[in-house]
Amino acid sequence: MIEGEGFWKFLERQIRVIIARAYVRVVGMNREPSWMLFDVSLPVLYLAAYLFLYKSMNADETFMGCLVLGGSMVGFWMNVLWGMAGQFYWEKEMGNLQIFFLSPISRMSILIGMALGGMYSTIIRTLVTFFLASWLFHVPFHVTNIWTLLAVFFLTLTALYGLGMIGSSVFMLWGRKGLFLTELLHEPVFFLSGFYFPVRILGFVVAGIASVLPITLGLDGMRQVIYGGVTNIIFLPVGTEILLLGILTVLYGIGACYFLNVMEKRAKQDGRILTRWL
Amino acid sequence: MTPAVLTGDLGRTFTAKPFGSKSHKPVTVTALSHVNLEIPPGELFGLLGPNGAGKTTLIRILSTLLLPSYGKAFVGGYDIETHPQKIRSLINMVSGGETSGYGMLTARESLWLFTQFYGIPYNEAFKRIDYLLKVVGLEDRANVKLHDLSTGMRQKVNFARGFLNNPSVLFLDEPTLGLDVHIARGVRTFIKEWMKEEEGRTILLTTHYLQEAEQLCDRVAIISDGKIIACDTPDGLKKLIPGRIRLELVIQPVNGRTPSWNDITGLNLIEEKEADNEILFRFLLNDEGIVHHIMNRLVNSEARILSLKKHEPDLEDVFVAITGKKLCDDETAEPPEIPEQ
Numbered sequence: 001m002i003e004g005e006g007f008w009k010f011l012e013r014q015i016r017v018i019i020a021r022a023y024v025r026v027v028g029m030n031r032e033p034s035w036m037l038f039d040v041s042l043p044v045l046y047l048a049a050y051l052f053l054y055k056s057m058n059a060d061e062t063f064m065g066c067l068v069l070g071g072s073m074v075g076f077w078m079n080v081l082w083g084m085a086g087q088f089y090w091e092k093e094m095g096n097l098q099i100f101f102l103s104p105i106s107r108m109s110i111l112i113g114m115a116l117g118g119m120y121s122t123i124i125r126t127l128v129t130f131f132l133a134s135w136l137f138h139v140p141f142h143v144t145n146i147w148t149l150l151a152v153f154f155l156t157l158t159a160l161y162g163l164g165m166i167g168s169s170v171f172m173l174w175g176r177k178g179l180f181l182t183e184l185l186h187e188p189v190f191f192l193s194g195f196y197f198p199v200r201i202l203g204f205v206v207a208g209i210a211s212v213l214p215i216t217l218g219l220d221g222m223r224q225v226i227y228g229g230v231t232n233i234i235f236l237p238v239g240t241e242i243l244l245l246g247i248l249t250v251l252y253g254i255g256a257c258y259f260l261n262v263m264e265k266r267a268k269q270d271g272r273i274l275t276r277w278l
Numbered sequence: 279m280t281p282a283v284l285t286g287d288l289g290r291t292f293t294a295k296p297f298g299s300k301s302h303k304p305v306t307v308t309a310l311s312h313v314n315l316e317i318p319p320g321e322l323f324g325l326l327g328p329n330g331a332g333k334t335t336l337i338r339i340l341s342t343l344l345l346p347s348y349g350k351a352f353v354g355g356y357d358i359e360t361h362p363q364k365i366r367s368l369i370n371m372v373s374g375g376e377t378s379g380y381g382m383l384t385a386r387e388s389l390w391l392f393t394q395f396y397g398i399p400y401n402e403a404f405k406r407i408d409y410l411l412k413v414v415g416l417e418d419r420a421n422v423k424l425h426d427l428s429t430g431m432r433q434k435v436n437f438a439r440g441f442l443n444n445p446s447v448l449f450l451d452e453p454t455l456g457l458d459v460h461i462a463r464g465v466r467t468f469i470k471e472w473m474k475e476e477e478g479r480t481i482l483l484t485t486h487y488l489q490e491a492e493q494l495c496d497r498v499a500i501i502s503d504g505k506i507i508a509c510d511t512p513d514g515l516k517k518l519i520p521g522r523i524r525l526e527l528v529i530q531p532v533n534g535r536t537p538s539w540n541d542i543t544g545l546n547l548i549e550e551k552e553a554d555n556e557i558l559f560r561f562l563l564n565d566e567g568i569v570h571h572i573m574n575r576l577v578n579s580e581a582r583i584l585s586l587k588k589h590e591p592d593l594e595d596v597f598v599a600i601t602g603k604k605l606c607d608d609e610t611a612e613p614p615e616i617p618e619q
């Protein structure tokens with residue numbers, strides 16, 4: 001907040017920043033609709049391979065559902081990893097990072113704007129992928145409670161993007177090592193979060209540890225609601241998962257603010273983080 | 279009256295690992311050393327110094343991107359350490375040679391995004407954007423995506439960005455770096471006009487082009503190795519070296535014999551260029567009497583004098599006289615063409 005500025009004026013400015021930064025992603029998607037084609041067709045192809053295998057094995061339909069949902073939600077993990085956690089790095093390359101830190105704005109507004117913009121385009125992709133895959137491969141779904149579904153879905157996203165925001169500052173502190181870490185994290189997370197199978201299979205302890213990644217809880221919760229009434233794949237009851245996701249959202253939100261401050265302080269002290277060539 | 283910029287004993291050091299060296303012992307680099315500056319509102323203040331002198335470091339401290347190692351700095355009367363957000367609402371900064379924005383957005387949209395950082399309403403924002411795009415000569419490219427613009431054009435968009443919020447203190451770090459001669463000229467003209475447009479606007483401009491400092495700035499500080507070694511109006515600075523004159527001599531050596539100058543006291547050889555059996559010497563003389571010694575040496579060496587010109591000293595001569603160093607270490611770096619006034 002700028003001294004002498006009222007709270008509402010401050011809030012108005014932050015909302016402007018959030019909208020402006022989110023706009024970049026929305027426009028980006030609309031201007032390059034061909035991206036959509038890749039972003040949808042690749043996951044669908046990937047899913048097809050597994051689904052044909054499952055079908056040939058006469059696997060239970062709930063397992064196919066697991067697969068379709070997981071495969072559709074992959075986009076969020078990719079977006080958080082590359083679009084959120086890696087974003088400050090790219091902003092620096094584009095010369096924008098320094099300008100953010102030169103402006104009288106809350107840096108969180110920038111991150112929130114990025115997150116909302118990223119969510120918008122990823123939600124569209126996810127929905128298209130999900131319905132397309134369900135239709136193509138005849139995987140029926142039956143939503144038991146739309147409100148529970150929305151709650152799990154949005155809390156998963158808030159917690160997940162909160163984690164991404166932490167990543168964006170932490171990666172700046174780590175420099176290039178951060179990018180290597182991103183690549184390193186990629187596959188293990190796919191596995192641990194149970195994108196392609198119910199996480200319960202990993203056992204309670206591993207699934208519990210994997211639950212620090214909101215997507216683990218989110219997938220498990222959403223599967224329960226979307227493929228109505230299945231019980232054989234459940235890790236935790238949906239209610240518990242909603243609660244845990246709420247807690248993760250708060251924790252990661254606080255963490256994001258904390259690491260952002262640490263990063264800014266460090267940047268101002270050693271003068272290397274914000275500028276492109278240092 | 280509150281100074282627009284005030285620094286007290288400001289200093290900054292960096293520790294860096296020596297590049298390419300095997301030892302891991304970090305070295306300490308002094309970027310700024312005990313800087314005291316006071317810039318009143320309404321002044322176009324220049325900071326002139328060679329590469330590595332500490333100009334960018336000072337700008338980054340004043341624009342709240344970097345903390346000093348010691349000393350104090352105030353912008354618009356606010357302490358950079360305790361009131362950075364307040365300062366940010368008053369300032370803007372442009373580094374020459376840099377670009378900003380998003381390739382997917384048009385020039386107009388990118389600039390709109392930056393206006394939102396200052397809470398500028400929609401209509402007002404686009405009015406300023408269109409005006410500034412015209413200033414940098416991009417009105418016909420306003421709706422072209424940034425990644426379809428050349429680097430030079432993107433630099434101009436970034437230059438326009440600095441003026442979006444009508445800053446009361448504007449930091450321009452080598453604003454004409456890398457620009458074409460005629461665009462650099464336009465930029466300088468605009469900077470002057472912008473200062474006149476509203477009373478009390480302040481610019482701190484860094485440059486290593488001495489003519490730029492001389493032509494544009496009300497006052498100039500000369501910085502070298504992190505220290506401000508002189509600070510005055512351009513004319514005032516020249517008075518620091520009274521009686522000095524500059525000579526430009528072109529000769530044709532005979533039998534390969536060139537005169538030697540090094541034992542003449544009060545004579546400072548600034549430049550020596552050889553081409554097509556002609557040699558150009560640029561001297562800075564402590565007083566006119568030294569011309570006599572030069573002529574003697576020429577006679578002894580039997581060289582042919584092709585031309586001999588006498589000049590009033592300029593800021594570069596001041597720089598050389600005070601630091602004993604040249605301003606431009608890069609021989610090929612031509613200073614920008616300055617328009618006739």
Ligand SMILES: Nc1ncnc2c1ncn2[C@@H]1O[C@H](COP(=O)(O)OP(=O)(O)O)[C@@H](O)[C@H]1O
Binds near residue numbers: 270294328331332333
């Ligand atoms: N982040 C940094 N880390 C280490 N050294 C730095 C850093 N920033 C600047 N320096 C050093 O400080 C000195 C001044 O640099 P700078 O302010 O960029 O000079 P100028 O802008 O006048 O060319 C140089 O020796 C430069 O190498």
Ligand SMILES: [Mg+2]
Binds near residue numbers: 330333335451452
């Ligand atoms: Mg510099």
